[in-house]
Ligand SMILES: Nc1nc2c(c(=O)[nH]1)N[C@H]1C(S)=C(S)[C@@H](COP(=O)(O)O)O[C@H]1N2
Protein backbone atom coordinates (compact mmCIF):
# COMPACT_ATOMS: atom_id res chain seq x y z
CA UNK A 270 0.00 0.00 0.00
CA UNK A 271 1.09 3.55 -0.81
CA UNK A 272 1.11 4.72 2.81
CA UNK A 273 3.23 1.83 4.06
CA UNK A 274 5.96 2.48 1.48
CA UNK A 275 6.61 6.00 2.79
CA UNK A 276 9.70 5.93 4.98
CA UNK A 277 9.99 8.34 7.86
CA UNK A 278 12.54 10.51 6.07
CA UNK A 279 10.38 10.82 2.97
CA UNK A 280 7.46 11.67 5.20
CA UNK A 281 9.37 14.50 6.91
CA UNK A 282 10.36 15.86 3.49
CA UNK A 283 6.73 16.10 2.51
CA UNK A 284 5.83 17.76 5.83
CA UNK A 285 5.41 21.39 6.78
CA UNK A 286 9.07 21.78 7.69
CA UNK A 287 10.36 20.78 4.25
CA UNK A 288 11.47 24.35 3.54
CA UNK A 289 13.84 24.56 6.50
CA UNK A 290 17.49 23.60 5.93
CA UNK A 291 18.56 20.97 8.47
CA UNK A 292 21.30 23.24 9.87
CA UNK A 293 18.93 26.12 10.74
CA UNK A 294 16.45 23.73 12.26
CA UNK A 295 17.71 23.39 15.78
CA UNK A 296 14.77 23.40 18.12
CA UNK A 297 15.46 25.62 21.09
CA UNK A 298 14.94 23.66 24.24
CA UNK A 299 14.58 20.26 22.54
CA UNK A 300 16.55 17.70 24.52
CA UNK A 301 17.47 14.11 23.76
CA UNK A 302 15.93 11.82 26.31
CA UNK A 303 15.64 8.10 26.61
CA UNK A 304 12.12 6.83 27.05
CA UNK A 305 11.32 6.30 30.73
CA UNK A 306 9.48 3.24 31.93
CA UNK A 307 5.77 4.11 32.05
CA UNK A 308 4.79 4.88 35.63
CA UNK A 309 1.71 3.23 37.06
CA UNK A 310 0.18 6.39 38.57
CA UNK A 311 -3.38 5.30 38.94
CA UNK A 312 -4.79 1.81 39.18
CA UNK A 313 -7.32 1.36 36.40
CA UNK A 314 -10.13 0.69 38.89
CA UNK A 315 -9.57 4.26 40.26
CA UNK A 316 -10.63 5.92 37.03
CA UNK A 317 -13.68 8.03 37.74
CA UNK A 318 -16.95 7.51 35.94
CA UNK A 319 -16.70 11.20 34.94
CA UNK A 320 -13.03 11.81 34.23
CA UNK A 321 -10.49 14.47 35.21
CA UNK A 322 -7.56 15.73 33.15
CA UNK A 323 -4.00 14.70 33.99
CA UNK A 324 -2.82 15.85 37.41
CA UNK A 325 0.13 17.50 35.62
CA UNK A 326 -2.14 19.94 33.73
CA UNK A 327 -2.82 23.25 35.45
CA UNK A 328 -4.25 25.66 32.86
CA UNK A 329 -7.06 27.55 34.63
CA UNK A 330 -9.60 30.36 34.45
CA UNK A 331 -8.74 33.59 36.27
CA UNK A 332 -10.95 36.02 38.18
CA UNK A 333 -11.19 39.43 36.63
CA UNK A 334 -10.48 42.50 38.74
CA UNK A 335 -14.17 43.49 38.54
CA UNK A 336 -15.21 40.03 39.63
CA UNK A 337 -18.63 40.64 41.22
CA UNK A 338 -20.20 38.18 41.26
CA UNK A 339 -18.35 36.03 38.73
CA UNK A 340 -16.33 37.00 35.73
CA UNK A 341 -13.68 34.47 34.72
CA UNK A 342 -11.25 34.67 31.83
CA UNK A 343 -10.34 31.71 29.61
CA UNK A 344 -6.64 30.69 29.40
CA UNK A 345 -6.90 31.16 25.65
CA UNK A 346 -3.11 30.98 25.15
CA UNK A 347 -3.05 27.38 26.42
CA UNK A 348 -5.78 26.01 24.12
CA UNK A 349 -5.07 23.94 21.01
CA UNK A 350 -7.34 23.50 17.98
CA UNK A 351 -10.59 25.49 17.97
CA UNK A 352 -12.78 24.04 20.75
CA UNK A 353 -12.47 25.53 24.23
CA UNK A 354 -12.70 22.81 26.88
CA UNK A 355 -16.05 23.43 28.61
CA UNK A 356 -14.34 23.54 32.02
CA UNK A 357 -12.22 26.50 30.81
CA UNK A 358 -14.96 28.47 28.94
CA UNK A 359 -14.93 32.12 30.04
CA UNK A 360 -17.75 33.10 32.40
CA UNK A 361 -19.60 36.40 32.66
CA UNK A 362 -22.34 36.51 35.31
CA UNK A 363 -24.02 39.74 36.34
CA UNK A 364 -25.91 38.24 39.27
CA UNK A 365 -26.34 35.03 41.24
CA UNK A 366 -26.75 32.03 38.93
CA UNK A 367 -29.60 29.60 39.53
CA UNK A 368 -29.32 25.83 40.03
CA UNK A 369 -32.16 24.53 37.86
CA UNK A 370 -33.58 21.01 38.10
CA UNK A 371 -34.10 20.04 34.43
CA UNK A 372 -37.38 18.34 35.37
CA UNK A 373 -38.71 21.69 36.65
CA UNK A 374 -37.43 23.69 33.66
CA UNK A 375 -39.82 25.43 31.32
CA UNK A 376 -39.49 27.99 28.53
CA UNK A 377 -42.36 30.38 27.77
CA UNK A 378 -42.84 31.96 24.33
CA UNK A 379 -45.43 34.73 24.32
CA UNK A 380 -46.20 38.33 23.30
CA UNK A 381 -47.17 39.08 19.70
CA UNK A 382 -47.86 35.44 18.82
CA UNK A 383 -51.06 33.56 17.92
CA UNK A 384 -50.44 30.74 20.44
CA UNK A 385 -48.34 31.34 23.56
CA UNK A 386 -46.36 28.13 24.20
CA UNK A 387 -44.37 26.58 27.02
CA UNK A 388 -41.78 23.87 26.52
CA UNK A 389 -40.27 21.51 29.08
CA UNK A 390 -36.68 20.40 28.45
CA UNK A 391 -37.94 16.99 27.27
CA UNK A 392 -40.30 18.67 24.82
CA UNK A 393 -37.47 20.81 23.44
CA UNK A 394 -35.33 17.71 22.97
CA UNK A 395 -38.07 15.98 20.93
CA UNK A 396 -37.85 18.72 18.26
CA UNK A 397 -35.46 18.68 15.25
CA UNK A 398 -32.03 19.80 16.49
CA UNK A 399 -28.90 21.26 14.93
CA UNK A 400 -25.26 21.29 16.05
CA UNK A 401 -22.89 24.13 15.16
CA UNK A 402 -19.48 25.41 16.22
CA UNK A 403 -19.65 29.06 17.35
CA UNK A 404 -17.59 31.48 19.41
CA UNK A 405 -18.97 33.62 22.20
CA UNK A 406 -17.21 36.90 22.98
CA UNK A 407 -17.96 39.46 25.68
CA UNK A 408 -18.21 43.02 24.41
CA UNK A 409 -15.38 43.93 26.82
CA UNK A 410 -12.88 41.45 25.35
CA UNK A 411 -9.46 42.71 24.18
CA UNK A 412 -10.04 46.28 25.35
CA UNK A 413 -6.76 47.88 26.36
CA UNK A 414 -6.03 47.03 30.02
CA UNK A 415 -4.59 50.42 30.91
CA UNK A 416 -7.79 52.01 32.17
CA UNK A 417 -7.86 53.49 35.69
CA UNK A 418 -8.03 50.80 38.34
CA UNK A 419 -6.43 48.19 36.09
CA UNK A 420 -3.82 46.10 37.92
CA UNK A 421 -1.58 46.15 34.87
CA UNK A 422 1.65 48.10 35.22
CA UNK A 423 2.82 50.30 32.33
CA UNK A 424 6.59 50.15 31.80
CA UNK A 425 8.66 53.21 30.84
CA UNK A 426 8.79 52.17 27.15
CA UNK A 427 4.99 51.86 27.00
CA UNK A 428 4.90 48.06 27.30
CA UNK A 429 2.43 46.60 29.73
CA UNK A 430 4.01 44.25 32.22
CA UNK A 431 2.26 40.98 32.99
CA UNK A 432 -0.44 41.52 30.34
CA UNK A 433 -1.09 38.01 29.04
CA UNK A 434 -3.41 36.95 26.24
CA UNK A 435 -5.71 35.61 28.97
CA UNK A 436 -5.80 39.00 30.75
CA UNK A 437 -6.67 40.90 27.57
CA UNK A 438 -8.24 38.36 25.21
CA UNK A 439 -9.66 35.79 27.66
CA UNK A 440 -13.32 36.78 27.35
CA UNK A 441 -13.93 34.62 24.30
CA UNK A 442 -14.38 30.87 23.89
CA UNK A 443 -15.65 28.49 21.22
CA UNK A 444 -17.88 25.44 21.62
CA UNK A 445 -19.92 23.01 19.59
CA UNK A 446 -23.50 23.96 20.52
CA UNK A 447 -26.59 21.78 20.06
CA UNK A 448 -30.19 22.92 20.27
CA UNK A 449 -33.42 23.82 18.51
CA UNK A 450 -33.50 26.70 16.00
CA UNK A 451 -35.40 29.57 17.67
CA UNK A 452 -37.13 30.18 14.31
CA UNK A 453 -38.85 26.80 14.66
CA UNK A 454 -40.34 27.72 18.07
CA UNK A 455 -41.41 31.18 16.88
CA UNK A 456 -43.11 29.70 13.79
CA UNK A 457 -44.90 27.16 16.03
CA UNK A 458 -46.18 30.03 18.16
CA UNK A 459 -47.24 31.99 15.04
CA UNK A 460 -45.77 35.49 14.64
CA UNK A 461 -48.21 38.37 14.37
CA UNK A 462 -47.69 41.07 11.76
CA UNK A 463 -46.42 43.73 14.22
CA UNK A 464 -43.72 41.40 15.58
CA UNK A 465 -40.26 42.93 15.03
CA UNK A 466 -38.11 42.34 18.16
CA UNK A 467 -37.85 39.76 20.93
CA UNK A 468 -37.01 40.27 24.61
CA UNK A 469 -35.43 37.33 26.48
CA UNK A 470 -35.04 37.00 30.22
CA UNK A 471 -33.55 34.49 32.57
CA UNK A 472 -33.78 32.62 35.84
CA UNK A 473 -30.78 34.26 37.54
CA UNK A 474 -31.27 36.54 40.56
CA UNK A 475 -31.49 39.78 38.52
CA UNK A 476 -33.46 38.25 35.61
CA UNK A 477 -30.78 39.34 33.16
CA UNK A 478 -32.79 40.61 30.16
CA UNK A 479 -31.78 41.47 26.59
CA UNK A 480 -33.57 42.28 23.37
CA UNK A 481 -32.77 41.16 19.81
CA UNK A 482 -34.07 42.12 16.34
CA UNK A 483 -36.58 39.52 15.09
CA UNK A 484 -34.69 39.17 11.78
CA UNK A 485 -31.68 37.74 13.68
CA UNK A 486 -33.92 35.60 15.91
CA UNK A 487 -35.47 34.02 12.77
CA UNK A 488 -32.08 33.59 11.06
CA UNK A 489 -29.59 31.43 12.98
CA UNK A 490 -30.25 31.70 16.74
CA UNK A 491 -30.26 28.46 18.76
CA UNK A 492 -32.12 27.54 21.93
CA UNK A 493 -29.16 25.45 23.10
CA UNK A 494 -29.10 22.56 25.58
CA UNK A 495 -25.86 20.92 24.40
CA UNK A 496 -22.23 22.04 24.64
CA UNK A 497 -19.28 19.99 23.40
CA UNK A 498 -21.11 16.69 23.41
CA UNK A 499 -22.90 16.97 26.76
CA UNK A 500 -25.38 19.21 28.56
CA UNK A 501 -24.65 22.95 28.64
CA UNK A 502 -22.42 23.63 31.67
CA UNK A 503 -23.98 25.30 34.76
CA UNK A 504 -21.73 28.37 34.21
CA UNK A 505 -22.90 28.56 30.59
CA UNK A 506 -26.63 28.54 31.39
CA UNK A 507 -27.75 24.98 32.27
CA UNK A 508 -30.11 23.62 31.17
CA UNK A 509 -30.95 26.04 28.31
CA UNK A 510 -29.42 29.24 26.93
CA UNK A 511 -29.84 31.37 23.84
CA UNK A 512 -26.92 31.18 21.43
CA UNK A 513 -26.82 34.18 19.10
CA UNK A 514 -24.02 33.44 16.61
CA UNK A 515 -21.63 36.28 15.81
CA UNK A 516 -23.25 38.86 18.12
CA UNK A 517 -21.71 40.19 21.33
CA UNK A 518 -22.16 37.44 23.94
CA UNK A 519 -24.64 39.29 26.23
CA UNK A 520 -27.31 38.67 23.54
CA UNK A 521 -26.88 34.95 24.37
CA UNK A 522 -29.06 34.95 27.49
CA UNK A 523 -28.22 32.07 29.88
CA UNK A 524 -30.69 30.08 32.05
CA UNK A 525 -33.33 31.19 29.53
CA UNK A 526 -36.78 31.68 31.13
CA UNK A 527 -39.01 33.38 28.57
CA UNK A 528 -39.04 35.03 25.18
CA UNK A 529 -41.55 37.78 24.55
CA UNK A 530 -42.21 38.86 20.97
CA UNK A 531 -42.63 42.65 20.79
CA UNK A 532 -42.98 45.46 18.24
CA UNK A 533 -39.99 47.66 19.13
CA UNK A 534 -36.55 47.65 20.76
CA UNK A 535 -36.99 47.50 24.55
CA UNK A 536 -33.35 48.14 25.59
CA UNK A 537 -33.81 46.59 29.05
CA UNK A 538 -31.89 47.85 32.07
CA UNK A 539 -29.07 45.27 31.85
CA UNK A 540 -28.53 46.29 28.26
CA UNK A 541 -28.82 50.05 28.69
CA UNK A 542 -26.76 50.36 31.88
CA UNK A 543 -24.15 47.64 31.53
CA UNK A 544 -23.71 47.30 27.79
CA UNK A 545 -24.28 50.68 26.15
CA UNK A 546 -21.18 52.80 25.66
CA UNK A 547 -20.71 56.48 25.11
CA UNK A 548 -19.55 57.48 21.66
CA UNK A 549 -16.23 59.36 21.90
CA UNK A 550 -16.72 60.77 18.39
CA UNK A 551 -19.97 62.35 19.62
CA UNK A 552 -18.16 63.76 22.67
CA UNK A 553 -19.77 61.14 24.90
CA UNK A 554 -23.23 62.63 24.35
CA UNK A 555 -24.82 59.46 22.94
CA UNK A 556 -24.93 55.91 24.21
CA UNK A 557 -24.44 53.23 21.65
CA UNK A 558 -25.26 49.51 21.51
CA UNK A 559 -23.16 47.18 19.38
CA UNK A 560 -24.34 43.94 17.78
CA UNK A 561 -22.13 41.94 15.42
CA UNK A 562 -18.54 41.19 16.46
CA UNK A 563 -16.08 42.66 13.91
CA UNK A 564 -13.16 40.55 12.52
CA UNK A 565 -10.58 39.83 15.21
CA UNK A 566 -7.42 37.75 15.52
CA UNK A 567 -4.66 37.28 18.06
CA UNK A 568 -1.39 35.39 18.17
CA UNK A 569 -1.41 33.15 21.25
CA UNK A 570 2.02 31.58 20.93
CA UNK A 571 4.13 33.60 21.38
CA UNK A 572 2.06 36.04 23.48
CA UNK A 573 2.41 38.31 26.54
CA UNK A 574 4.12 36.79 29.58
CA UNK A 575 5.63 33.88 27.62
CA UNK A 576 9.36 33.27 27.31
CA UNK A 577 11.13 31.95 24.20
CA UNK A 578 14.10 29.82 25.28
CA UNK A 579 16.32 30.98 22.40
CA UNK A 580 16.64 31.51 18.65
CA UNK A 581 15.36 28.81 16.31
CA UNK A 582 12.16 27.42 14.86
CA UNK A 583 8.77 28.19 16.42
CA UNK A 584 5.27 27.58 15.15
CA UNK A 585 3.36 30.84 15.54
CA UNK A 586 -0.27 30.00 16.27
CA UNK A 587 -3.41 31.85 17.24
CA UNK A 588 -7.13 32.29 16.67
CA UNK A 589 -9.24 34.45 14.35
CA UNK A 590 -13.01 34.95 14.26
CA UNK A 591 -15.69 37.28 12.95
CA UNK A 592 -19.39 37.84 13.50
CA UNK A 593 -19.52 38.54 9.75
CA UNK A 594 -19.14 34.83 8.88
CA UNK A 595 -16.16 32.65 7.98
CA UNK A 596 -12.54 33.75 8.25
CA UNK A 597 -11.10 33.79 4.73
CA UNK A 598 -7.51 34.85 5.43
CA UNK A 599 -5.09 35.44 8.30
CA UNK A 600 -1.80 37.20 7.62
CA UNK A 601 1.13 37.24 10.03
CA UNK A 602 3.95 39.79 10.29
CA UNK A 603 7.16 38.96 12.17
CA UNK A 604 8.95 42.24 11.36
CA UNK A 605 6.83 44.89 13.05
CA UNK A 606 4.33 45.16 10.21
CA UNK A 607 6.78 45.76 7.31
CA UNK A 608 5.80 42.54 5.54
CA UNK A 609 2.87 40.14 5.82
CA UNK A 610 2.47 36.50 4.75
CA UNK A 611 -0.53 34.18 4.75
CA UNK A 612 -0.90 31.77 7.65
CA UNK A 613 -2.38 28.27 7.23
CA UNK A 614 -5.99 27.91 8.44
CA UNK A 615 -7.20 24.80 10.23
CA UNK A 616 -9.91 23.08 8.15
CA UNK A 617 -12.84 23.04 8.16
CA UNK A 618 -13.34 26.76 8.80
CA UNK A 619 -16.69 27.23 10.54
CA UNK A 620 -18.74 30.39 10.16
CA UNK A 621 -18.77 32.66 13.24
CA UNK A 622 -16.33 30.32 14.99
CA UNK A 623 -12.77 30.46 16.23
CA UNK A 624 -10.42 29.60 13.39
CA UNK A 625 -6.95 28.26 14.25
CA UNK A 626 -4.06 29.66 12.20
CA UNK A 627 -0.49 28.41 12.06
CA UNK A 628 2.69 29.96 10.67
CA UNK A 629 6.31 28.74 10.49
CA UNK A 630 8.89 31.11 12.00
CA UNK A 631 12.59 30.93 12.64
CA UNK A 632 13.50 33.55 15.23
CA UNK A 633 16.96 35.05 14.73
CA UNK A 634 17.24 36.21 18.33
CA UNK A 635 16.77 39.94 17.56
CA UNK A 636 14.02 42.06 19.15
CA UNK A 637 10.96 42.09 16.92
CA UNK A 638 7.18 42.52 16.90
CA UNK A 639 4.80 39.75 15.80
CA UNK A 640 1.16 40.37 14.91
CA UNK A 641 -1.75 38.94 12.92
CA UNK A 642 -4.60 40.43 10.90
CA UNK A 643 -7.62 38.61 9.52
CA UNK A 644 -10.13 39.12 6.73
CA UNK A 645 -13.63 37.67 6.87
CA UNK A 646 -15.91 36.35 4.11
CA UNK A 647 -17.35 39.82 3.55
CA UNK A 648 -13.87 41.16 2.84
CA UNK A 649 -13.74 43.16 6.09
CA UNK A 650 -10.14 43.46 7.34
CA UNK A 651 -9.13 43.77 11.00
CA UNK A 652 -7.94 47.39 11.45
CA UNK A 653 -4.72 48.78 12.88
CA UNK A 654 -5.01 50.82 16.08
CA UNK A 655 -4.65 54.02 13.99
CA UNK A 656 -7.46 52.98 11.65
CA UNK A 657 -9.68 52.14 14.62
CA UNK A 658 -8.92 55.54 16.20
CA UNK A 659 -9.89 57.22 12.94
CA UNK A 660 -13.21 55.33 12.81
CA UNK A 661 -14.01 56.34 16.36
CA UNK A 662 -12.63 59.87 16.07
CA UNK A 663 -10.33 59.53 19.09
CA UNK A 664 -6.68 59.57 20.02
CA UNK A 665 -6.63 56.19 21.73
CA UNK A 666 -3.24 56.72 23.34
CA UNK A 667 -4.83 59.49 25.41
CA UNK A 668 -8.29 58.02 25.50
CA UNK A 669 -7.39 54.73 27.18
CA UNK A 670 -5.35 56.36 29.90
CA UNK A 671 -8.35 58.39 31.05
CA UNK A 672 -10.91 55.61 30.60
CA UNK A 673 -12.33 53.69 33.53
CA UNK A 674 -13.02 49.94 33.41
CA UNK A 675 -16.76 50.64 33.01
CA UNK A 676 -16.39 53.45 30.53
CA UNK A 677 -14.96 53.36 27.05
CA UNK A 678 -15.72 52.00 23.61
CA UNK A 679 -15.60 48.25 23.99
CA UNK A 680 -15.96 46.15 20.86
CA UNK A 681 -12.21 46.69 20.39
CA UNK A 682 -10.69 44.82 17.42
CA UNK A 683 -7.37 46.50 16.61
CA UNK A 684 -4.47 44.32 15.42
CA UNK A 685 -2.60 42.98 18.47
CA UNK A 686 1.20 43.40 18.38
CA UNK A 687 3.40 41.41 20.78
CA UNK A 688 7.04 42.48 21.25
CA UNK A 689 9.58 39.66 21.48
CA UNK A 690 12.55 41.13 23.39
CA UNK A 691 16.14 39.98 22.83
CA UNK A 692 15.99 37.88 26.02
CA UNK A 693 12.99 35.99 24.56
CA UNK A 694 10.40 37.60 26.87
CA UNK A 695 7.13 38.58 25.17
CA UNK A 696 5.20 41.81 25.92
CA UNK A 697 1.93 43.57 25.10
CA UNK A 698 2.94 46.25 22.61
CA UNK A 699 -0.37 47.80 21.49
CA UNK A 700 0.74 51.34 22.42
CA UNK A 701 4.50 51.18 21.99
N1 LIG B 1 -28.88 35.08 32.46
C1 LIG B 1 -27.72 35.65 32.12
N2 LIG B 1 -27.28 35.57 30.85
C2 LIG B 1 -26.11 36.13 30.50
C3 LIG B 1 -25.34 36.85 31.44
C4 LIG B 1 -25.82 36.94 32.78
O1 LIG B 1 -25.19 37.53 33.65
N3 LIG B 1 -27.03 36.31 33.08
N4 LIG B 1 -24.16 37.46 31.03
C5 LIG B 1 -24.07 37.78 29.60
C6 LIG B 1 -22.76 38.25 29.24
S1 LIG B 1 -22.36 39.83 29.66
C7 LIG B 1 -21.88 37.48 28.51
S2 LIG B 1 -20.40 38.10 27.98
C8 LIG B 1 -22.21 36.07 28.18
C9 LIG B 1 -21.10 35.16 28.62
O2 LIG B 1 -21.41 33.81 28.37
P1 LIG B 1 -20.62 32.71 29.19
O3 LIG B 1 -20.66 33.06 30.66
O4 LIG B 1 -21.28 31.42 28.86
O5 LIG B 1 -19.20 32.73 28.69
O6 LIG B 1 -23.43 35.64 28.77
C10 LIG B 1 -24.47 36.60 28.74
N5 LIG B 1 -25.69 36.01 29.21
Ligand SMILES: [Mo]
Pocket residue numbers: 361407408409518519
Ligand atom coordinates in the same frame (compact mmCIF):
# COMPACT_ATOMS: atom_id res chain seq x y z
MO1 LIG C 1 -20.08 40.26 29.04
